[in-house]
Every structure is written in C-alpha cells, then in structure tokens.
Amino acid sequence: MSPITSPERGFPTAEYKQRAARAQTMMKASGLSALVLTTEPEVRYFTGYLTRFWESPTRPWFLIVPASGDPVAVIPSIGAALMGKTWITDIRTWSAPDLVDDGVSLLADTLLEICGDGGSIGMPSGHETHVRMPYDDITRLKALVSKNAITGDAGIMRALRMVKSELEIAKIRYACQISGRAFARVGEIAGAGVPLDQVFRRFQGLCLEEGADWVPYLAGGAGPDGYADVISPATPDPLLPGDILMLDTGLVWDGYFCDFDRNFAIGPPSDAAKAAQARLMEAVQAGADAARPGARASDIFHAMDKIVTGGAGGSEAGRLGHGLGMQLTEWPSFIAGDDTVLEEGMVLTLEPGIDVAPGRILVHEEDIVITAGAPEFLSPRASADLPIL
CATH class of the missing domain: 3.90.230.10 (Creatinase/methionine aminopeptidase superfamily)
Incomplete structure (x- = not known):
C-alpha cells in the first residue's frame, strides 16, 4: 500500500448539511419532530465539535436536530467559543455545572419552541446507544415537555453513521x-x-x-x-x-x-x-x-x-x-x-x-x-x- 497524503482536517459545511438533510428525511418518514442527541459522536456527527473535554463526566451536552432547519446546540457556556467555530449558529448556553438545573429547563424550552405541542422527540434507543444525562434529568425533561412524546429514534442515528x-x-x-x-x-x-x-x-x-x-x-x-x-x-x-x-x-x-x-x-x-x-x-x-x-x-x-x-x-x-x-x-x-x-x-x-x-x-x-x-x-x-x- 503506497503512502497517502494527509486529508484536510474537518469537513466542509456541505458535509454537515447533507447529514442533517438525510436525518430529516428519515425523521419525516418516522414522524419525529426532533432528535435530541447527548453523546460525543452524535453531537460531532452533525457539528464537527471535536474536543477531549468529553473525558469529564461533569457537564451534559445537548444537540437538537429539528425536522427542518439547522441543528441547535444547547451546551454549557464553557463550550460556546469552540462550538462557535463550527457551522452551528444557534448556540444556547447555561453556566454548568448547575446542581439545581443543569441545562434541563433550557433544553425543554428549546424543544417546545421547535416542536410545539403534540410532537414526537426521538432519542437514540437501540443497541450500542445510550443517553448521556442523569435519569432524574430525563424524568424532569419528560415532565417539562409533557405535551410531546419522548420516544426512540427509529434507528436513524445508527443507519446514518453506518455508511460513511x-x-x-x-x-x-x-x-x-x-x-x-x-x-x-x-x-x-x-x-x-x-x-x-x-x-x-x-x-x-x-x-x-x-x-x-x-x-x-x-x-x-x-x-x-x-x-x-x-x-x-x-x-x-x-x-x-x-x-x-x-x-x-x-x-x-x-x-x-x-x-x-x-x-x-x-x-x-x-x-x-x-x-x-x-x-x-x-x-x-x-x-x-x-x-x-x-x-x-x-x-x-x-x-x-x-x-x-x-x-x-x-x-x-x-x-x-x-x-x-x-x-x-x-x-x-x-x-x-x-x-x-x-x-x-x-x-x-x-x-x-x-x-x-x-x-x-x-x-x-x-x-x-x-x-x-x-x-x-x-x-x-x-x-x-x-x-x-
């Protein structure tokens, strides 16, 4: 195998827009109003947000992929500068860690703004997926967006990421x-x-x-x-x-x-x-x-x-x-x-x-x-x- 030239780091914005568009096509077929993503590879897949800071378990991170339009980042304020270097423009922050409300209200308000009432909010739910937030916060989020159903993602993230x-x-x-x-x-x-x-x-x-x-x-x-x-x-x-x-x-x-x-x-x-x-x-x-x-x-x-x-x-x-x-x-x-x-x-x-x-x-x-x-x-x-x- 002959040596190859180092590829360009990162991806052009068009790559991320194509990923979001594919997700949204699949979301429409599954009746989802939004995806809520919480893990490093899921967030990076749509944003390009690459940092070793995920090694710390202290802060939760959220990305919302709406049924139409660009993704919305709901993240601790410490990450705003780096997220601002990606193609994401709607970046909503809170000062974390917050032992009373660690971004849950901000996430809920953003979901209600995007989904309204009666929507279905998908979270990765199949084999080899997990939700990176405390169980108590998941319970609270469900109560705050109670007019919307929080459900699985119908395998969307797995299907997207399998094909490179x-x-x-x-x-x-x-x-x-x-x-x-x-x-x-x-x-x-x-x-x-x-x-x-x-x-x-x-x-x-x-x-x-x-x-x-x-x-x-x-x-x-x-x-x-x-x-x-x-x-x-x-x-x-x-x-x-x-x-x-x-x-x-x-x-x-x-x-x-x-x-x-x-x-x-x-x-x-x-x-x-x-x-x-x-x-x-x-x-x-x-x-x-x-x-x-x-x-x-x-x-x-x-x-x-x-x-x-x-x-x-x-x-x-x-x-x-x-x-x-x-x-x-x-x-x-x-x-x-x-x-x-x-x-x-x-x-x-x-x-x-x-x-x-x-x-x-x-x-x-x-x-x-x-x-x-x-x-x-x-x-x-x-x-x-x-x-x-």
Whole structure:
C-alpha cells in the first residue's frame, strides 16, 4: 500500500448539511419532530465539535436536530467559543455545572419552541446507544415537555453513521496508514527480555511519532504460541523466546479511529503458531470474499467461522468483527444473529480468532470498506508468515 497524503482536517459545511438533510428525511418518514442527541459522536456527527473535554463526566451536552432547519446546540457556556467555530449558529448556553438545573429547563424550552405541542422527540434507543444525562434529568425533561412524546429514534442515528462518506473514509484510511507505519517499527521496541508493559508504552509513542492525534485504545497480549485473551492490561513480564506478541491499536486521527492488530513471534515460531497465523489469513480472505453490498453481517461471520472453528458457531469472543468510524466499535457485529445488510461505504473490521492450545488463542484483525465490488483493505494487509522479532 503506497503512502497517502494527509486529508484536510474537518469537513466542509456541505458535509454537515447533507447529514442533517438525510436525518430529516428519515425523521419525516418516522414522524419525529426532533432528535435530541447527548453523546460525543452524535453531537460531532452533525457539528464537527471535536474536543477531549468529553473525558469529564461533569457537564451534559445537548444537540437538537429539528425536522427542518439547522441543528441547535444547547451546551454549557464553557463550550460556546469552540462550538462557535463550527457551522452551528444557534448556540444556547447555561453556566454548568448547575446542581439545581443543569441545562434541563433550557433544553425543554428549546424543544417546545421547535416542536410545539403534540410532537414526537426521538432519542437514540437501540443497541450500542445510550443517553448521556442523569435519569432524574430525563424524568424532569419528560415532565417539562409533557405535551410531546419522548420516544426512540427509529434507528436513524445508527443507519446514518453506518455508511460513511468518502471524506470520512479518507480519514480512517489515513489513520490506518499511521498505525501501519507504527507496526512496521515494532522491531525497534520489542524483543526477548523486554517487559510487555514497556512495549505497550513505547508502541503508543510510535503511533504518536507517526502522526496519531492520540491513542485511546491499545490492547494485546503475549505468551507461548498465543495469549489467553485480548483485553487484559499489559504486565511487566518480559517477552520470552517462543512467545507470540499481539498488539491491537485504536488510534485516532482527526476524530476517526483505525482498529487492527498484528502478531509477532519472539524468535522462531512453532509449527502450531505458524499454522494458526496462516489459518487466520485464510479466514480474513474468506470474510473479504463474502463482504459485498447486499450480503448480511451474519454471512461474513459464517464465512470466517467456517475457517476458524469448522462452522461451530463462534467462540467465547462473541463476534468476529464490527463497524468502525468515530468510535472504536460501531454497528454492526459479525455474529450469527446480525442480519444487517451491507452497503457501499460501510467501514468494517474482520477479526477472526483461533484456538492454538488450551487457554491460548491467536486473533487477527484488518479494516475494510465495502465498495461496489471487492472491499478495499484500509489497513496494510499482514503477511501469512509471522514476523520474527
């Protein structure tokens, strides 16, 4: 994969207006007068409001997408200056935190102004969504807008965010390039005798050196011929000859994630480890071969599961990949029960895993985008041969 030029940061206003227009078309079909959004990716999806300040749980943030017209931000006053740099012009603020009324009255008044009486106000309500405000405030909001129904969003936000624009895909592609360059340098930081936690810290440094804005997610493991799981924190145990080291990174560039992993052998790998790596590559290819518009997420699962378990129906990991974008994991999930239909523009991970020995697994992950034909691999594809450190 040849290097690509860094995309422009941010998006033109037209991109956000198109997102709002698509949402409003779907809202009309579902009879919704407004959407109320409260989480970082939802607010950013329509506004471009990018800040690490969401790490603080203290203040609530609200965005209203009306049935017509531009979105309205109802946010703490500390965020007004940054929101003012986005395309949003209607920005209503209060001084937060307010232990008596933390923006609820202002939000209710704005909703009544927009919806009047008898409207339906949608909030994301399906799997992998949540409402970022206290339950007591939700109860109070319902009472203040009691002539309107607060209901689910009919899956609108999930449907919108599953399919990425070319500008979004370019950012994910670039994040994958950054991570690929960091993975190519693992030999500089890892080898026999190096503590695993030191490898984790240094790999995050490599990601930043190569251009990541930040590295919110890094997981992995190491052990003889494989590892016990893929989510445990790193330990100070040194890498040993015969170990397989895995690093799985979700770095961010301009608000978009990559998410893929790589396995490395510490010294010459065993035949079992080599065979497992080759089988994982075969499973990834099977998943890619099945990843076409009109296929279902479950089809991709079964294509990979046939290779790694013989069609047993999955493993303890629960799924073999997922959506990717503004969040490390998004809808859909590659499981037997997910019948989401794939569309052009969906960015997905293929993540099969295989048992090498009792209590030892290998996992491999690549990032792809669905196109009219074969999917494009956004991550630099790994070799079927384990790289040796």
